[in-house]
Amino acid sequence: MARTLSTRDSTFETEFTALLGAKREDSPDVAETVAKIIADVRSRGDAALVELTNRFDRVSIGAEALRVSESEIDTEIAKVTDEDRAALELAAERIRDYHARQLPPDQSWQDAHGATLGWRWTAVNAAGLYVPGGLASYPSSVLMNAVPAKVAGVRRLAVTVPMPDGIANPLVLLACRLAGVDEVYRVGGAQAIAALAYGTETVRPVDKITGPGNVFVAAAKRAVFGQVGIDMIAGPSEILVISDGTGDPDWIALDLLSQAEHDESAQSLLITTDPAQADAVRAAVEARLETLERREIAGKSWEEFGAIITVSDLDEAAALSDRIAPEHLELVVDDPETLAAKITNAGALFLGQWTPEAIGDYVGGPNHVLPTARSARFSSGLSVMDFVKRTTIARMTPEALKAVGPAAETLAKAEGLEAHGLSVRARLDQLNEGGA
Template identity: 65%
Template sequence: MPVKFSTRDADFESRFQDLLGAKREVQEDLNNAVTAILNDVKARGDAAVLDYTKRWDRLDITAEAMAFTADEIADAVSNCDAETLDALKLAAARIEAFHRTQPIESSFFTDPAGVRLGARWTPVGAVGLYVPGGLASYPSSVLMNAIPAKVAGVPRIAMVVPTPDGVINPLVLAAAQLAGVTEIYRIGGAQAVGALAFGTETIKPVDKITGPGNAFVAAAKRQVFGTVGIDMIAGPSEILVVADGHNDPAWIAADLLSQAEHDTSAQSILITDDPTFADAVAAAVDTHLATLPRAEIAGTSWRDHGAIILVDSLDDAVPLVDRLAPEHLELAVADPDTLAAKIRNAGAIFLGRYTPEAIGDYVAGPNHVLPTARSARFSSGLNVLDFMKRTTLVGCTPESLAQIGPAAVSLANSEGLGAHALSVAIRLR
C-alpha cells in the first residue's frame, strides 16, 4: 500500500521529509563502458557505430544505409493507422501553435549615456534528437522534442532511433516528418550520442542533443556535455493531484495510475482534505488495476512510491506542493485558478476536474518534457528558448566611452587587472 499520513500527525514533518528525500531511481554506473564506446566512436567514426549497431541491435548495415531514405519514411507513413495519424497531426499542430506563442524578443537600443546595447536571440545551428527504440519509442516524444527546435528556427534537426532487429515504429517516422526533422539515422545507444556529438564520416556533429534514453544514453549525454549542450537528464515521472471530495474517485484514480504506469520508479501522490474520498480513490485504484494492461508496473509504483496526504484545508496543500515541486500538478478543485496562483513550484499545472494530466502528454500543446525530482524549484519544461542562445551587444562611441570608461578603469585597477584598465584608458587619451 502507498504511505498515508496527515498534517495532523505528530510525526508529519519527518514523514514528509522522508517522502521528499526518498531515492526512487537506481543509478547504474556505466561510466567506464560508456567512455570506451565514446572514445571508439571518436576514433573510428562510422565503423565503430556500425559495429555496435550490429552487436546490440542485431542490425548489420553499411554506412550508406544508416539514414532512412525519403522513400522509407514515406512508406512508413503510408502504413500508419489513419485514425492514429490524424491524432498525431492534431497533436503536432497544437504543440506547434502553443510553442509559437512563446515570445522571443531581441532588442537593440541606445542608452542615456550614448552606449548602444542589445541582446540577440539566435537558433542553435544543429540539434540531435535521441529517440529510444522498442516499447518506449513514443511518437509523442518525437513531437515534443523536435517541434520547439523547429519553432526556434534550428536549420538542422538530426534524429537517431535504434531499430533492434530492424524493427521501427512507423508512427515515430511519421512524427519526425510532421515535426520537421531533417535527417533520421537507425542507430541508438551511447554510440549514437557519440556520433551526434563528435560527428562521423556520415553524420555531421550537432551543437546540442536532447531526448530521453536508457542508462547508457543518459551516461553518454552527461559525458559529452561541454562538447555539445544537452537537455536535462529526466528522472522517473511524477504526478501530484490536489483534489477536494467532490471528484469522481475513479477519475482521480485513473490520473494517479497514468503516471504510475510509466515506470515502477514513477511516483503518484494525492493530497486531499477529505479522508473518505481518499479511501474511495485508493479503492478505485485497485479496481482499475484489475483491468489495465500495464497493471504490474503501475501497481508496483503505487505500492512502493505512492502517497496519500490528508490536509485540513486545501490551502494547507500549497506549501507541501512547493516543497514537492512536482513535474505534473493536477488541481481537481472547484476554483483551480486561485489555488494555482498561490503555487510557485511545478513543471505543469492542470486546472480543474476536466483536465487529466494525460491530455498534456499528447494534445494540449505545452511541452511534456518537464523537470522531475523536485527540480521544478529551479528549472523549466523544454521550450523554444532551449534551442536558442542569446548574444549581448555593446557599442561605445568616443564620447560614451569617455563617460563610462573612467569607472571601468577604476574598478579594473581595484581588482588588480592592469591590462583591463589599460585597454580602456588607452582609448581615453
C-alpha cells in the same frame, strides 16, 4: 498499497521528509562502458557505429544504411492508420501553436549617454534528438522535442532511433516527418550520442542533443556535455493531484495511474482536504488496478512510491506541493486559478477536473518534457528556449565612453587588472587630446 499521511499526525514531518527523500532510481554505473563506446566512435567513426549497431540491434547493415532514406520513411509512414495520423497531426499542430509563442524577442535601446545596448537571439545551428527504440519509442516525445527545435529555427535536426531487429516504428517516423526532422539514423545507445556529438563520415556533428534514453544514453549525454549542449537528464515521472474533495475519485485514480503505469519508479501523490475522498480514491485505484494492462508496473509504483496525504486546507496543500516541486500538478478543486497563484514550484499545471494530465502528454500544447526529482525548484520544461542562445550587444559612443569609462578603469585597478584599465584609458586619452 500506497502509504497514508496526515498533517494532523505528530509523525507527519518525519514521514513527509522520508517521502521526499525516497530514492526512486538506482542507476548502475555504466560510465566506463560508455566512455569506451564514445572513444571507439570518435576514433573509428562509421566503422564503429556499424559494428555496434549490428551487435546491439541484431541487424546486419553497412555504413550506407545508417541513414534512413526518405523512400524508406515513406514506406513506413504509409502503414499508419488514418486515425493515428489525424491524432498525430492534431498534436503537432497544437504543440507548434503553443511553442511559437515562446520565441523570445530581440531587444535594443539607447541609454542616457547614447550607448546602444541590447541582445539578439539566434537558433542553435544543428541539433540531435535521441529517440529510444522498442517499447519506450514514443511518437509524442518526437514531437515534443522536434517541434520546439524547428520553431526555434534550428536548420539541421537529426534524429537517432535504434531499430532493433530492423523493425521501424511508423508513427515515430511520421512524427519526424510532421515535425520537419531533416535526417534520421537507425542508431541507438551511447554510440548514437557519440556520433551526434563528434560526428562520423555519415553523421555530421550537432551543437545540442536532447531526448530521453536509457541509462547508457543518459551517461553518454553527461559525458559529451561541454562538447555539445544537452537537455536535462530526466528521472522517473511524477504526478501530484491536489483536491478539495470535489473531484470524481475514479478520474483522480486514473490520473494517478497514468503516471504509475510509466515506470515502477514513477510517483503518484494525492493531497486532499477530504479524508472521505482519500478513501474513495484509494478504493478506485485498487479497482482499476485489477484490470489495467500495465497493472504490474503501475501497482508496484503505487505500492512503493504512491501516497495519499490529507491536509487541513488548501494553503497547507500548496505549501507541501512547493516542497514536492512536482513534475505534473493537477488542481482538481473548485477554484483552481486561486490555488494556482499560490504554487511556485511545478513543471506543468493542469487546472480543474476536465484537464487530465494525459492531455498534456499529447495534445494540450505545452511540452511534456518536464523537470523531475524536485528540480522544478530551479528548472523548467523543454521549450524553444532550449534551442536558442542569446548574444548580448553593446556599442559605446565617445560620449558614453567618457561617461562610464572612468568607472571601469577604477574597478579594473581595484581588481588588479591593469590591461583592462589601460584599454579604456588609451581611448579616453585620445578623446581628451582631441578635445572631443
